Amino acid sequence: MNSAILAELLKTETLQDSERTLKLLDQVDELVSRNCMGLEECVPLVKLTATNNCQIKGVVWDLMVRVSAEVPDIQLMFISSLNKDTVDPNPGVRSIAISTLCSIPGLELYTVNPIIAGLEDSAPTVRISAVTGIGKLYNHAKHTVQENGLIDKLYSMIRDQDPTVVTFSLQTLNYILAQEGGLVMPRSMVTYLLSRIPGYPEREFCCVLEYLDKSSSELENVIEILNSLDGYLDNKNGSVVLAVSRLFVKIVLDHPNLQSSLVQRLCPILEKLIKSAKREFQSDLLDFALSLDKQYFAHFSKQDKFILLKPKESEDLKEKKIRFICRTARKENCIEIMNYLLNLVPMPESLNKTVLSSVCTIAALDESAHENCIRNMRLLVKTDRKMYLNYILESDLRLENLQENHYETVEALVQTLLDQFQPDTDCSTVLSSVLYILENFGKMYKMSPYVLQEIFESDRSSWTEDMYSDALAAGFSLFSHFPAAMQPILSNILHTTYKVKNHNLHCKVITYYRLLKLMV
Template sequence: MGTVEGLATDLLRVCQQSDSQELRIILHQLVETVNTPGNISCLIGPVVKSLPSHNFNVKKTAYSVLPRLCSLYPDTAFLAANTVRQDCKDPNPLVKTLAITTLCSLPPLFQEHAAPVLDTALKDSHPRVRQTAVIGCSRVFRHSPQLLFEQGFVDRLYEIIRDTDPVVVTNSLLALDTILAPEGGIVVKRNMAMYLLKRLGDFPDPQLATVIQVIGKYEPQDEEELFQELSVLDPYLVHSTSAAVVINCTKLFFKLTEKKHPQLKSEIIERVVPVLKTFLLSGSPRESKNHVLDFLIVVSEDRDWLDHFADTPNLFYPQKYDTELVPALKKLKILPYICRESNYRDILQNLEDKYCRTPKTLSEAIACVCSISTRMPLTISSECLKVLITLMDSNESLVCNNVLSALQDFNLDGFTNDEIRSLIRKVLMKVDLSLEDVPYILPILLGQYGELIEDESPYVLESLVNNFDQYNDNLQNLVFNAAIKMFLKMPAKCQHILGEIMEKCIYDMNSSDSNKLLSSQQTALKHYILLKNNVQLMKEIMI
């Protein structure tokens, strides 16, 4: 690529040409250069001169970079203002929308020029121009909020809700909700709600989902009105082409019925679940899957919902054509909530064989196994522990390290001594005691269960104490606590080790951090005094 000055010269030379390979290259270079740090002031003139071009690709590119140039060099807006205003009157709706969008993006100083342009554009015969004008109102609001209120644009936007074009209607609803956010968003009264309900069939799916959401701002005044609204909405509970429509309609159904008709909840769920399952199948659009997964995460604590997915856990396994990471991570958040005694083996097997073998999902998959353990009976928790122990045998150090990290929060209450003993020995096999980043789970296990391997644990603890000085604060605290707990359980074998670590904490003056040294000394002295005066109380506190 040449210099910025060379690009400026080339742009002036070709801006009135017909489409060519050279022109496409120069326009591409222009976009890249404008978005790259550096002095690009020499491009101001060529870009402004390109705005009136009769070549639409040149005009479109010039308009696309103009807001960036104006933000870097505010005077650019003065040079471009006349051309932009003229293009706002152009008979070509594509040119007109480009100019309106840009005018609404110029610095606040120019927002006053936007008001008459928007006023005219909101009445334009072309729906795309009206759409752009509505969006332009939201853009102007960001810079000059008072202007919209002073010029009466809020009332205009309410009027435009009756526009013949459904996209214009939806944009108006969204713009009002944004502009009126400090007051709670758009106000939906009975007439508006009834009007929107009658027009539901006019809206394409993306707009339909938004309109249903907006209708939810209105609360029916009586039973007759309530069931009239439910009757109109009913077909959209099983709308097979849009997950967003189904989910927004479902939320609205619950909102309308939860107070006076809670008995309808199970019926609504039974109707909706088969449709949601369809959206989760392999080959469904990514956006649909994400909508459903997001919804299920929100309702995951509600067994009335998740019980219906327990018979199809395969919907939450990696699918053959899945390439996206985000849906996989969302599925892992849901799996613990659909795990039951009837399906846990299949779920754990898929977690171990698929999710835990993929680096991108490894950490979340192991967390999923741990979450299943906390939610299920002890017999199933034992199976979860077996999966983690098996994973530690992986040849991939990343797998083992993630398991060791997750185990520090794994609840071992209720497990048999043999299970815990197997876990400790597996951890010892995988940990290099000479390293300064020993996994936290090792001193935790030693402190809680070191007596289960009393022939080995004192020697392991002694190795940790010997390397005590090279550990970070958290690891030192864990090792210190492990030494006290093991002494209380095995005093004869651990007395000399406890004495050594007490000496390191109280008398070792090698630390360059005086605050750390003082804290370690105080902690050790407190424990020493308590041990000396009341061992039984120390046992009650520590064990």
């Protein structure tokens, strides 16, 4: 089958039908990808590079790049054809030739002159291939790039008249200089780009902004960027607003006064965008907003209304909205937000977890809300243990904050959690939470010793040092409240833990033994 496809490709009549040729080349690519055809079998296809069809030429040269990695010295066969293509009248052919030369190890001696010529080519597509070709060449011949001054030439390409060439130059420089900390952008380059980008298309405009934070963080430089781009925060294009916002947030980090001003300027704009944006872009906006620090959320929380979830939204978008709502809650509206979120359950599992965790975080803002939250957590567990128990145990319940003034509420939840818990879970976070409850609130539940016993007698093959430590602490605490029941259980925990090959655990076991002697 392979030989038949290759033979068909090399027929003169096939080459005259570009659509058929491309379909056959797709079949070859698929066979190679599935390891049904060896790359060495594809060598004869190099003859197809003589075609004048740019699309076919590009597909074949891509295949030859892969062939050269498998067949020793085969690249020497390509030099003549590639050199010829670098001066072809068709800019598409020139682009492909430069890109291919730079991609094949062993052809370094033949790449520098075509790259330099490509950087000065009249066609932007060729200049782009020359720029990206330097990055490809750097992957296998760093010395060639460094010794021939190609990095300096990339810096000079930032002043190219074509915006796309500029953005590819920035990207390639940042890639090549990654190990040295990435692209360095002097003040003069920043000033130049700020004067040019107003005329750039959206994609190139946003791309350049990603690199302006590579410049100096000196106050004068930051102010120049802020003043030049501030007007774009009022742009009707949300993508532009988001790109400018990202840049501004980064460059003011070392300037508290500027950051405070930016919070006042930026937050109302983001709030308006988040509420009005379409779903896909709303997700990007929330990603950015959730990355901001507490200064920004202090401003977000001043709003009287919080964003609401909509039925047709994706789970991912709903999850981000819940996290955003949680961070904007304040004491004055925490009960309203908490009740809103609780009314959303049941939801898909991942969202149930986010809702319950957020509710517990929000409830901590107010004692009354906190008590109400604990009551609701108990009701949820009693309603559907399987759906809610583990997520509640993984949440930060902060029971110690309520223990003094609302002992009965805490006691009721502890009893319900421990009564419903089954130690067959493989979630270490849940087990750690139960051990924490047993240590600090186990006295509230008369069956606590036996919960601990079941946990310790379950599969411990994945237990960490921390989990053994938690079990020791829980056992020691429960011993003071249930000495008779805990004596054999604690003895087993101490004895078994001491057998674990861990010096820190041995020291803890010895410490607990000594403390027990003092108690007797």
